[in-house]
Amino acid sequence: MEKTVAILAPFEELTKKVSSYDALASDVIPAVTVLVRLLNRETDEDHGVKTMKATLLAAVKKRFSDVETNPLYFISTILDPRYKDRFFSNNTAPEAKLHLKQELQMMSRAEAEGSRAEAAEPPAKLFLKAQASTSSSLDTVFEEIAKEQPQAAQPLAAGAAIELDTYLGEAPSPRDDSPLKYWGVNKIRFPTLAKMAQKYLSAPCSSVESERLFSSVSHIIDENRNRLTADNAEKLLFLKKTCHSLFLNRLH
Numbered sequence: 001m002e003k004t005v006a007i008l009a010p011f012e013e014l015t016k017k018v019s020s021y022d023a024l025a026s027d028v029i030p031a032v033t034v035l036v037r038l039l040n041r042e043t044d045e046d047h048g049v050k051t052m053k054a055t056l057l058a059a060v061k062k063r064f065s066d067v068e069t070n071p072l073y074f075i076s077t078i079l080d081p082r083y084k085d086r087f088f089s090n091n092t093a094p095e096a097k098l099h100l101k102q103e104l105q106m107m108s109r110a111e112a113e114g115s116r117a118e119a120a121e122p123p124a125k126l127f128l129k130a131q132a133s134t135s136s137s138l139d140t141v142f143e144e145i146a147k148e149q150p151q152a153a154q155p156l157a158a159g160a161a162i163e164l165d166t167y168l169g170e171a172p173s174p175r176d177d178s179p180l181k182y183w184g185v186n187k188i189r190f191p192t193l194a195k196m197a198q199k200y201l202s203a204p205c206s207s208v209e210s211e212r213l214f215s216s217v218s219h220i221i222d223e224n225r226n227r228l229t230a231d232n233a234e235k236l237l238f239l240k241k242t243c244h245s246l247f248l249n250r251l252h
C-alpha cells in the first residue's frame with residue numbers, strides 16, 4: 001500500500017495543479033510528459049507494483065495520445081515561458097514550432113494589411129497603456145526535462161520568426177513564475193508573440209474552475225436573497241471572484 005500511495009502521489013499533485021484557478025492549457029503536455037517519465041522509471045521499490053505502473057502508463061498514453069497534435073495545447077505550451085519547446089516528444093516539437101511560425105506569419109501579414117488600410121484613414125489619437133513556492137516530488141522531473149534539450153542555433157527568418165527564435169533561445173522561466181506576468185513585461189520585446197500568447201494562454205486546461213464558478217452562485221442566491229435580479233447576482237459573483245485577486249495584485 002505504501003508503494004501504491006507513492007505511485008499515485010504525482011497524479012494527485014498534478015490533478016490539484018490543473019484544477020487550480022490559474023491553470024492554463026499549456027500545463028497539459030508538460031504534465032503528461034512528466035507522468036510518462038515517472039512511470040517509465042524503474043526503481044528498487046517497484047517489486048510488487050510493476051503491473052500497476054505499466055497499466056497506468058498505458059492508460060496515460062491512450063487518454064492523452066493526441067494532445068501534442070492539438071494546436072490549442074502545443075501552441076500554448078510553446079508560448080508558456082516555463083515550458084517552451086522542452087516538454088515535447090522528439091518527433092512533435094519541430095512540427096509544433098513550424099505550425100506556430102506559420103500562424104505568426106499569417107498574423108503578421110494580416111496586421112500589415114490592416115495597417116495599410118488604416119493608413120488611408122485620418123490618423124487617430126493613440127493611447128499607450130502602462131501594464132515562495134514549495135518544492136514537490138515533481139519539481140525535479142520538470143527541471144530535468146527543461147534542461148535536457150538545449151536550443152540549437154537556427155537561421156533567423158524575418159519578422160515574427162525572429163521573435164520566436166529569440167524567445168526559444170532563452171532559458172525557461174522558473175516553474176512557479178506566472179506566464180501572464182512574463183508576457184506583460186516582455187510584450188514590447190516580442191509584440192507578435194505576445195498577441196498570440198494572449199489568444200492561446202487564455203484557455204484553461206480543465207472545466208473545474210468554470211464548475212466552481214457556477215457553484216459559487218448558490219452562495220449568493222439562497223432562500224434569504226431569492227429576489228436578487230440577474231444583473232445584481234452577476235455583479236456580486238464578479239466581485240466575489242475578482243476582488244481577492246485585485247487586492248493581491250495591489251499588494252504586489
